[in-house]
Amino acid sequence: MATSALELSDVDAYYGDSHVLQGVTLRLGQGRLLGLLGRNGAGKTTCMNVTVGLLPPRRGGVLVFGEEVARLRPEQIALRGVALVPQGRRVFRSLTVRENLMVAARRPVNGGAAAWTLDTVYAMFPRLEERKAQMAAYLSGGEQQMLAIGRALMSNPRVLLMDEPSEGLAPQIVADVMATIRKLKASGLSIVLVEQNPQLVFEIADDIVILNTGRVAVAAPAAEVAGGAVDLGQHLGVF
Amino acid sequence: MSLWLTLAVNSVALGGLLFLLSAGFSLIFGLMRIPNLMHGSFFMLGAYLGVTFLDRGVNFWLAALGAGLLTGLVGGLIERFLLRRLEGQVLPQVLLTLGFAFIIGDVCLMVWTGDPWQPATPAQLQGAVQVAGLFFPLYRLVILAVAVVVAIALWVMVDWTRLGAMIRAGVDDPPIARVVGIKVSQLFTLVFALGAALAAFAGVMGAPYLSVYPGLDFEMLPLALIVVILGGTGSLLGALVGSFLIGFLYNFGQAMVPDLAYVILFLPMLLVLVLRPQGLFGKVGA
Numbered sequence: 321m322a323t324s325a326l327e328l329s330d331v332d333a334y335y336g337d338s339h340v341l342q343g344v345t346l347r348l349g350q351g352r353l354l355g356l357l358g359r360n361g362a363g364k365t366t367c368m369n370v371t372v373g374l375l376p377p378r379r380g381g382v383l384v385f386g387e388e389v390a391r392l393r394p395e396q397i398a399l400r401g402v403a404l405v406p407q408g409r410r411v412f413r414s415l416t417v418r419e420n421l422m423v424a425a426r427r428p429v430n431g432g433a434a435a436w437t438l439d440t441v442y443a444m445f446p447r448l449e450e451r452k453a454q455m456a457a458y459l460s461g462g463e464q465q466m467l468a469i470g471r472a473l474m475s476n477p478r479v480l481l482m483d484e485p486s487e488g489l490a491p492q493i494v495a496d497v498m499a500t501i502r503k504l505k506a507s508g509l510s511i512v513l514v515e516q517n518p519q520l521v522f523e524i525a526d527d528i529v530i531l532n533t534g535r536v537a538v539a540a541p542a543a544e545v546a547g548g549a550v551d552l553g554q555h556l557g558v559f
Numbered sequence: 560m561s562l563w564l565t566l567a568v569n570s571v572a573l574g575g576l577l578f579l580l581s582a583g584f585s586l587i588f589g590l591m592r593i594p595n596l597m598h599g600s601f602f603m604l605g606a607y608l609g610v611t612f613l614d615r616g617v618n619f620w621l622a623a624l625g626a627g628l629l630t631g632l633v634g635g636l637i638e639r640f641l642l643r644r645l646e647g648q649v650l651p652q653v654l655l656t657l658g659f660a661f662i663i664g665d666v667c668l669m670v671w672t673g674d675p676w677q678p679a680t681p682a683q684l685q686g687a688v689q690v691a692g693l694f695f696p697l698y699r700l701v702i703l704a705v706a707v708v709v710a711i712a713l714w715v716m717v718d719w720t721r722l723g724a725m726i727r728a729g730v731d732d733p734p735i736a737r738v739v740g741i742k743v744s745q746l747f748t749l750v751f752a753l754g755a756a757l758a759a760f761a762g763v764m765g766a767p768y769l770s771v772y773p774g775l776d777f778e779m780l781p782l783a784l785i786v787v788i789l790g791g792t793g794s795l796l797g798a799l800v801g802s803f804l805i806g807f808l809y810n811f812g813q814a815m816v817p818d819l820a821y822v823i824l825f826l827p828m829l830l831v832l833v834l835r836p837q838g839l840f841g842k843v844g845a
Contacts, residue, residue, distance in 0.1 A: 372738045398740030406738070412731040419724040424739045475740055 323386040325350045325510030326371065326402075326479050331380035331390075333370050340366045341377070342534040348479065348527075353501075353511045355525030355542060357518055357556060362531040364514045365407050368483050371512075372404050373397040384479060401429040401478035405485055407514075409468040413457035417448050420456050420467055421474050428476035435507075441470040444500065462493035469500060480504065483514045498524065518556060522546035530555045564693065566810050572699035572768070574806025575706030579761030580779060581786040581798045582713055583754025589793020589841075590730045591747050593642060594649060596656040598758055599780030600663040605630045605759020606771040607667050610676045619681035623763035627756040634755025639748050660776060668773050677770035702764055709757065710799050717795065726750060730793075782809075785828045791841020800839060 326348040333341040341363050348354045358364050369375040371382055373394035382390040389397045403424075412420050421441060427434050442449035445466040451459065456467060465485055472480060482501065486494040502524060505511055515521045521528065521542070528545040530538035530552075537555045538545065545552075584598045605626040612622035637659060645651045680698045687694040717723040729736040729743040736743050762771070769775070786805050790797025805824065812823035831838060 374734050374738065394734070394737035395740050395742050398738060404735075404738050406735055410732055410735045412728040412736070414731050415724055415727055419721075419728075422721050423725045423728045423736075423741060426740055471739065 322350060324348055324383065325352075325385060326512065327381070327383040328367065328371065329381045329383070331367075331370055331377045331382065333366055333375055333377045335366075335375075340534050341370065343380070344531070344534070344536055346529045346536060346539065348510055348512055350510055351505075351508050352526040353505050353513060353524060355518075355521035355528045356512055356514045356531065357516075357521060357528060358531035358537075359556060360516070361533075363534045364531055365483055366534075367531070368404060368407075368481050368512075368514060371397075371481060372402060398475060399426075399429075401476075403472035403475045403477035403480050405465075405468045405472045405480070405482040407483040407487065409461075409464045411456040411459070411464050411467045411471065414455060416453055416455055417459070417467055418452040420471050421448075424471045424474040426475045429478055434476050436473040436476050438474075441473055444473075444503070445470055462489055462496070465489060465493070465497060466500075469497075473504075478510065480509050480511045481514075482511065484516060485513075486515065486517065486520060494520070518545075518552060562814070566814055567807075568695055568699050570807040570810040571803065572702045572806070573809060574803035575702040576761050576765045576769075577782055577786055577805055578706045578799055578802035579709060579764065580758050581783040581790075581802055582709065582795060583757040584783045585787045585790065585792055585794065585798040586713075586717075586750055587754045588787060589791075590726065590750060592647075592649075593638075593751070594653050594656065595751075595754070596653060596780065597637075597660040597663060597776075598754070598783055599776040599778070600660045601630050601634060601755040601758035602762040602765075602779045603667060603771065603776040604633070604663055604762070605756075606762030606766045606769075606775065607671045607676070608759065609763030610678050610766055610771055611671075613678045619684070619763075623760050626763050627760040630759030631752040631756030635748050635752030638751035642751070643744065643748075660780075664773065664776055667776075671771075673773050675770045675772035676766070678766050680767040698767060705764060706802075710795065714795055722746075785824065788828050788838060789831050791838025794838065794840040797838055797840030 324347045328344055328346050331341050331344045332339070344363065344367060346354070356364050356367065366375060370377050373389070373392055377390055380390070381388055384397070384400050384402055387400060389400060412423070415423070418438070421438060447463055448466055448470055451463065456464065459467060469485065485497050489497065498520060501511065501513065505524070513521060513525065522545065525542040528538065528540055528542050529536055532555045538550050540550065580598070580602055584595060587593050587595045608626035608629055609622045612625055613619065617625070641655060642652060645655060684698045684701050686697050688697050688700065717726065725741045726746050728739070729741055729746055733743055782805060786798060786801040789804060790801030808823050808827065812820040816823065
């Protein structure tokens with residue numbers, strides 16, 4: 321079996337006394353897209369926080385291309401090619417669009433040429449180039465989402481984590497974001513897409529993991545899940 | 560030269576010194592949220608170190624730079640190994656920095672004794688220059704020029720370089736900045752060391768006319784506090800305007816109503832705190 325791009329194995333994580341991840345195991349294959357689903361509070365964002373080092377797991381491992389990163393600091397994990405598009409976008413509000421992109425710029429882990437530079441990010445999101453001197457606080461929600469994605473790409477990651485990129489956006493903008501994710505997947509990037517809306521994920525994911533109250537309830541190929549092999553209502557509260 | 564003009568020139572010179580002192584204080588307090596009560600101690604330590612270098616015949620500018628570097632090193636070490644452990648805990652930070660202020664004060668007293676030191680103004684900076692028929696003491700103008708140069712350099716660094724953007728990103732959203740790969744804690748150490756170095760540099764610049772003596776640290780600290788509260792924490796422009804404002808209030812207050820000098824100094828600070836708590840140039844909610 322080829323090395324996974326990302327692997328969480330038997331992860332236990334706590335917020336204070338609250339046991340928010342209970343033995344979570346999931347695996348993202350290289351070049352694949354993993355859809356991570358679950359209700360509010362199921363532990364999706366916690367999985368992201370554990371992966372990027374914001375919440376060190378109490379037990380279990382986090383492997384990035386086979387390398388254990390569970391005890392590393394966030395900036396060290398970033399250096400190993402993990403980038404996050406955080407929930408709520410969290411662009412640096414007092415920085416300009418261009419500064420938001422520049423502070424994240426880095427060469428790829430394998431030392432090759434950088435696929436993502438200011439120019440290529442602007443080519444993908446022309447809107448960002450138009451507004452490059454604007455403070456990020458003054459962007460619309462959709463523009464901030466583009467900026468959050470662009471910022472993640474500027475680090476030339478091997479693994480891209482996207483935490484609810486469609487949250488709070490108009491349908492047309494959501495469609496744009498999904499088209500962007502498709503392009504990124506086609507470029508060979510390994511992606512974890514966290515979503516509340518399963519329909520968005522089924523169209524695009526290779527594999528699905530459904531979390532329910534901090535445990536993995538379902539882990540299966542997307543076609544199987546979408547085809548009705550899983551009772552979604554039970555785990556997601558949808559029909 | 561008339562009294563008014565003398566006072567004005569002194570005010571401008573003090574304003575320049577205060578800017579060098581409080582720019583670092585403003586960055587440390589505004590960006591890193593550390594209430595650094597040893598900032599006046601950095602000023603005094605720098606002044607003593609500089610005076611010692613001058614005593615050994617070191618060139619004035621080299622003495623000021625050397626004192627800045629050494630004090631910056633001291634500040635950086637304190638931040639890296641002690642303050643770092645108290646991240647986000649204001650009261651312990653206050654106690655730690657206040658404790659170090661006393662320690663530095665005592666060490667200075669031990670090493671440099673209780674006698675005041677007043678180095679001579681460097682020979683090439685003595686005398687006066689004539690502008691529009693009026694004579695100005697050269698050294699005061701040099702202080703002003705240095706403050707202006709430092710202000711521009713800091714502004715360029717913070718607002719126009721990638722390093723500055725990284726520092727601001729680390730302030731905006733520290734966890735996400737680290738996830739993006741920014742070494743926030745190292746940058747903060749750098750900012751702290753830079754602030755300490757600037758304060759020490761100001762101490763050396765001020766030594767020829769303030770002289771250096773025990774207690775100088777706690778004379779300068781409240782001035783830095785007032786400047787930053789007036790101008791708004793984290794704002795370089797605020798520190799610049801606040802410094803000159805206090806420079807003028809201090810000199811004119813002491814000359815005209817000496818009995819009320821401190822009232823005149825602290826009253827504007829009270830007014831700002833009541834009417835505009837974020838300071839003249841501070842950001843709301845910052």
